Amino acid sequence: MSDFKRENRYIVIKRSDLEGAVSDLPIKYQKKVWDQLGQVVSMPNKHRQNTGKSPLECVIVEHDWPEYDYVWKAIKHRMETGECLFEQQQARIAKLEHKVEKYEATLFAAGAMGQSPCFKCGYNGPGYYQPGQHPCAAQHHAAIQLQEAE
Numbered sequence: 001m002s003d004f005k006r007e008n009r010y011i012v013i014k015r016s017d018l019e020g021a022v023s024d025l026p027i028k029y030q031k032k033v034w035d036q037l038g039q040v041v042s043m044p045n046k047h048r049q050n051t052g053k054s055p056l057e058c059v060i061v062e063h064d065w066p067e068y069d070y071v072w073k074a075i076k077h078r079m080e081t082g083e084c085l086f087e088q089q090q091a092r093i094a095k096l097e098h099k100v101e102k103y104e105a106t107l108f109a110a111g112a113m114g115q116s117p118c119f120k121c122g123y124n125g126p127g128y129y130q131p132g133q134h135p136c137a138a139q140h141h142a143a144i145q146l147q148e149a150e
């Protein structure tokens with residue numbers, strides 16, 4: 001069962017929103033707001049420093065960015081399993097890429113590129129067997145040469 005709960009742990013202000021809001025104020029108040037904000041912002045930084053913590057660094061992901069739901073999913077996964085979803089997925093992708101490379105090598109060795117369109121990239125144009133025009137052709141020729149040498 002999941003007991004993961006999203007927490008409201010940070011106060012985040014987008015600079016452009018703040019700059020826009022402050023610029024709407026009469027000029028005589030703008031400097032005062034920036035000075036006071038500077039003092040407020042420095043307080044937690046000093047507190048962190050005084051308690052031996054490193055400066056806080058964060059990545060902000062806005063709710064309308066395509067990464068938003070994925071980041072929440074990744075945090076939930078780490079909180080529930082102790083494991084990093086990104087690292088797990090990167091390892092899975094690397095393993096799958098390795099498998100694909102092995103299958104492609106097997107297909108090249110079997111002469112699968114002999115029939116167009118190319119099984120690897122779908123190319124079906126002029127210079128099909130010319131590596132300068134169609135990079136897969138280099139793998140095709142290398143695999144065929146290896147077959148002939150054996």
Ligand SMILES: [Zn+2]
Binds near residue numbers: 118121134136
């Ligand atoms: Zn190709």
